[in-house]
Amino acid sequence: MKKIVLALSVCCIALVAHAELPGADYAQVSPDGKVAVASVNPEATRIAMEVVKRGGNAVDAAISVAFALGVVDGHNSGIGGGCFILVRLADGRILAIDGREMAPAAATRDMYIVNGKADPELSRTGALAVGIPGSVAALDKLQKLGGKLTFRDVILPSAELAEKGFPISPALAERMAATADNLAKFPASAAIYLDKNNQPLPAFSILQQKDLAVTYRAIAKQGPRYFYHGDFAKKTGRWMAANGGVVTDKDFANYQVKMRKPIVSEFAGYTLYGFPPPSSGGVHVAQILNILEQFDLDALAPAERYHLIAEAMKFAFADRAHWLGDSDFTKVPLSLADKRYAQTIAKKISLEKTTADIAHGNPDVDIQHLMNKHTTHIAAADMDGNWVAITSTVNTSFGSKVVIPGTGVVLNNQMDDFSAQVGAANAFGLVGSDANAVAAKKRPLSSMSPTLVFKNNEPVMTLGAAGGPTIISQVVQTLLYSLNDSMPVEKAMAQARIHQQWNPNVLFVEAAMPVEIQQALQKKGHDLKIWPSMGASQAIQLRDGKLVPVAEPRVILQNQKKN
Template identity: 80%
Template sequence: MKNGLLVVFVLSGFLCASVTAVTDTGQMPSLAKPASDYASVSADSKVAVATVSPYATQIAMDVVARGGNALDAAIAATFALGVVDGHNSGIGGGCFILVRLADGRVLAIDGREMAPAAATRDMFLVNGKADPELSRTGALAVGVPGSVLALDKLRQLGAVLRWRDLILPSAELADKGFVVSRSLAERLAATAPDLAKFLASAAIYLDDKQQPWDAGNTLKQADLAATYRAIAKQGAAYFYQGDFARKTERWMQLNGGLITRKDFSNYQIKMRKPVVSEFAGFTLYGFPPPSSGGTHVAQILNILEQFDLTKMTTSERYHLIAEAMKFAFADRAHWLGDADFTRIPAGLTDKNYARSIAQKISLEKTTTDIRYGNPEADIQHLMNKHTTHIAAADLQGNWVAITSTVNTSFGSKVVIPGTGVVLNNQMDDFSAQVGAANAFGLVGSDANAIAARKRPLSSMSPTLVFKGNQPVMTLGAAGGPTIISQVVQTLLYSLHDGMPVAEAMAQPRIHQQWNPNMLFVEAAMQTDIQQALKQKGHDLKVWPSMGASQAIEWRDGKLIPVAEPRVIKQNSEK
């Protein structure tokens, strides 16, 4: 493997302005040396951004320095993450966008991937049994991407800069290259055998000896830069009706895939009605199906609200959170899917329903009378920080929450030759077969069965929080089904307990998703609390670190962006 200079990102503080001159061509020479900030506020304190990468945050803040607002910053950051965080997200995947515009409207833009028209219910069955390899790697695993069209819609709703101004800086970054982080190097090493199966993927992510790039090397992506420039010049039409769609169709025909140019041209974003709920005196806006996030964040918080949390010990509270998660994920497996194809009960977020669940929960022991299956689960996939989240806000009243993904690491592992674009493996998020687990150990029912032009269920949970009519927080996370758990716990500690978001985000996390019936706890949790949870009947699985959240809160008259401390720590320990 290649060796190179190891670059250390040192967090110098959450509130640090980063302003770099950008030419009209989008060139940004300073990106050869990224800023150290994952979360940043503009020099005039009017715009804040938080992402999982200093490169993406810097590009967003440079766009702000050119006159952009929170929408501009969020779009620019999302394209940048497609370059530096391509194992988690990118234009070959999909996204959910929750936005509160300056005029007061709250909108949910569904850019989720869509099954091709030729998709069938049993397309991943071999001899009557679901074959996970077919839904996770290669041509059949790919859904029609939605991110480009969703981002373009967000731009039309209130961004002030030109489309090209938001994309060209990331094209320049792809051309010049960026330093491979430790987390990216680890993901490359883990997925190298599958990346090697596809020539265009191997040409980018592996060296001439078919070995993954080490941390510290510079990764350049000339083809992706060219694709970005074509989108900047021709708009979303290049992706959905132009050369990109043609190249994808050609590759699919040669490799047993189903996606056609017509699938691309028929793709549409959906404008959804947000899930609205109340908790601790705040109003929460979440994303509706095909996201399960808005529904089950609200459901879990509704259940917790039935108890006097202030009188509980720490272990009792963790126990209660775990039990509430268990009930919610059991409902998720049975009821949730694409609302255009299946009826989703509105009562899932009703407080009366939460009260009925609360009556089944004992504070002394785990609940055992929830019906569930127990298929094998890929725990490593479950806990990897798949997906990415972007938070942006400005003093004009624009608040943005974007969760973007290609699903598992490097999605389908397919890069369409000549494009540099990693395609998703979102077809794995359907229920290939009732009771069969996907890569995250999640099971589903016929509500999430594969169908032509249907969108698979997701755990992505972009969330906006209001006090009265005023937005006070934008929040979201990465990490498969742990996204729901992370968002719930940050909201609980910040809204109910009054913690600053940075402190709330740093608390030891837990995750319980009903199947597998196992309580994941972070190693940072005190051992006496772990023992207390075991005594209540929980089957504990200790995990080093769980998830990656991004948020911005309005506190003490200021926008305060917060990036995931676990990610910052991981990339600083080199």
């Protein structure tokens, strides 16, 4: 095993030096060592540590991060979107809280079909793109189940931040610039993110969101009722009616958090808990690792291992396109995560060449859009036994680009995660079948993969990622290197990543991978697409009795360069 670990280590030379940096602004442990948090934004992590100082536990800290990210990272997540929460509470319960967005009651199977063909713009921008947000309800549920503080306690610090303002990061400025044309279509959105000439605000200028602060304070005072039954729902319903949408205030009133049964699997002597449908993450992380486990991983050269990982991903994503959807509406065969099924797939994989006979269509895909980072992941843990994994999103950058006037809340475009038409790709290049077709009150399929890892029935790791469909591949690779190869999680996270989602039939490879390995993969038949940097993961590992939080080294490195 040691030989393979050393061989793999050459793949992360460009990143590992930065992975070994403390990254204290992003990943922090409380002074007493009892609570750890890792997020994608230093301001969000700072707020979490403030909440911990006031007596909060890991649950309180994670929720405070989620609200803070809605302020400083609103292009990726916020209360206008949804989330999946996987939590192990101090009393030993392991819960999967589904706060995924829900289609409005007036949604129909062909609502995005124009002249016989899916119009992707309808499901990505504007009123018809919006699903009913679930984050507020799900976070409130988590607070009631395991928090020590009140919902008010964990929300108000972010309300203060929204009102006071913060310097716009280079990453946020880039997203504003990339989406400025669409943001300009909606006056309330333009008023926040663009200047008087509809130009994006520059990096390091101060962004104040006073309407969002008012909304946060109203939720802090009235709880989720304000959002789902009060003024927020009514304002949204009125705006939708005036702007061609089908979402109503009744849709908000009818939203419900779902409690799901986690996907449980075994790998390398560890027990993994993943999120079930409407997430595809839990099923396919387990499926890919099950396939890999059929091979002698420690005997493979680095190029052979990357090839095997890519082939396992390809089979899993083909199954995703055909089988996965909201399990309340379609029968999802959970045997996809069974080791016996993995054995049948493993027999089809050659270590010498790629598998060519997997067919489900191959539509055109916007590669640049596919590989952009979206979504965000929050990891939190404490020594009392609370371990939290929250993946939250508004889908693509600034979601639907809609901000309801007077609220400051960016609404999601999660309706694009449905299969608008069988075989038609969504914004991430993912295709689907009728299992993920649009239907009233249905939840769209997701790649979000919050994961908890146990050893001898005790939690040892919480992790997840952001980055569209690469979420699944990131989590798989971090688990492979940390659990099978015994790498510290920061080193596991720094390995050069790959991603193969079956459609398009392209193997995305980070530039940090040595050229000789790239060439070996090409000889096996892989069509390589070199990518500078892929994804953004967060994790916390229990190591030598201490909590070790790790924020994505790629994000830290990129922000250091831009700053």
